[in-house]
Amino acid sequence: MQVHSFTLEDVRNAMDYTLLKPIASKEDITKFCHETIQYDFKTIFVNPYYVEHAYALVKDHGIKVGVPIGFSLGGATTSTKVQETKEAIKNGAVEIDMLINLGALKSKEFSVVQQDISEVVKASNGLLTKVIIETALLSQEEKITACQLIVEAGADFVKTATGFNGGGATLEDVQLLRETVGPSIGVKAAGGIRTFENAVKMLQAGANRLGTSGAVEIITGNLSTSSY
Template sequence: MEISRNIDYTLLKATSTERDIIDFCHEAITNNFYAVCLNSCYVALAKQLLKNTDIKIATVVGFPLGAMSTEAKIFEAKKAIDDGADEIETVINLGLLKSHNYVSVLRDLNDLKLAIGDTPLKVIIEISELSKNEIVKACEICTDANVDYVKTSSGFSKRGATLTAIKIIKKTLKNKAKIQASGSINNSEIALKYLETGVHRISYEAKMKKTKSARKFV
C-alpha cells in the first residue's frame, strides 16, 4: 500500500508564514501526498504552488470551534472554493450537539453541504469532547446530512484519533461516509494501523523546520 496517497498533509497553525506554506507544499510534492490542508487565507497560494500536480487542496471553515453561524461558514467555504479549494472541512457544532439540539446541528451541516454542491465536505466531530453515545449521534447526523467524510479531530483539542473511536465511527456510518483519522499519527507505521481498520484518509501534521530539503514521511 502506498500510504502517501492516503495522507492529508496539514498545516493549520495561526503563526504559519508564507515561507512555511511554500516549504510545506514542496514537502507535499516530495512525498506525493494526496492532499494538503491549510487555512483559507493560503488557498490561492497553494493553488499556484501545486498547479502542476494532482495534489488536492483542503481548507477549514468555522474552525476550530464550529460555533460560527451557518451563513458565515457558507460564505467562507464559497470564497475558499473560488480561490481553488478542492475540499472543505468544518467542525460540528459541539455546543448544539451537547444541548441535544440535533435539528439545528443537522440543518447547519445540511445547509453547508447544499451550498458547496459537489465539493467534498468533511466534518470534524472532535471525539475527545464526546462520549460514546455522542460520537454515535454525531455520526448519524453526518450521514443524514450526506457529508462525505467524518474526521476524528481538529488537532486543537485534548487528543486525536483512537482505534476504539474509529471502530465506533465505522460501525455507525455503515459505509455511508468515509473516515479520516487525525491527531497523534506521526509515522507510517501508525498510519498503516489506522488504514487497516478501514480508515480512508490520514491527517499528518507538518512540523516545519528551517531546513533546505524537504522531509520524507517515514
C-alpha cells in the same frame, strides 16, 4: 479475521498533509507546498487565508487543496461557515473539512447540527465534504449521534478531530465511527498520527483518509520534534 496489509503507497495516497498552525507564515506555506510536490502527496490542507497561495503553487502538479471550515472550534454561525466555504472554493479549494457545532450538539439541538452541516454540504456544490466531530470531547452516545446527523445531512466523511482541542485519533474511535456510518461514508482519522505503523493501524481500523502534519516523517521514517 484477516488484517489487510497496507503499503507505503497506500498510506501516502490516503494522507491529507496539513499545515494549520495559526502562526504559519507565507514562507512556511511555500516550503510546505514544495514538500508536498517533492513527496507526491495528493491533498494538502491550509487555513482559508492561504488557500489561494497554496493553490497557485500546487495546481499544476495534480495536488488538491482542502480547507478547514469553522476551524478550530465550530461555533461560527451557519451563514459564516457557508460564506467561508464559498470563498475557499473560489480561491481553489476542492475539499471541505467543517467542524461540527459542538455547542449545539451538547445542547441536544440536533436539528441545528444537521442543518449546519447540510448548508455547508449544499455550499460545497458536490465537492468532498468531511465533518470533524472532536471525539475526545464527546461521549460514546454523542459520537454515535453526530455520525448519524452527518449521514442524514449528506456529508461524505466523518472525521475524528482537529488536533487542536485535546485528543486525537484513536483506534477505538475509528472503529466506532466506521461501525456507525457503515461502508458508504468515509472515515478520516486525524490528530496525533505521527508514524507509519500508527497510520497503518488507523487504516486497518476502518479509516479511508488520514489527516496529519507529520506526513513527511511518516513516509521517510524520520521522526521530528517539529510539527506543522
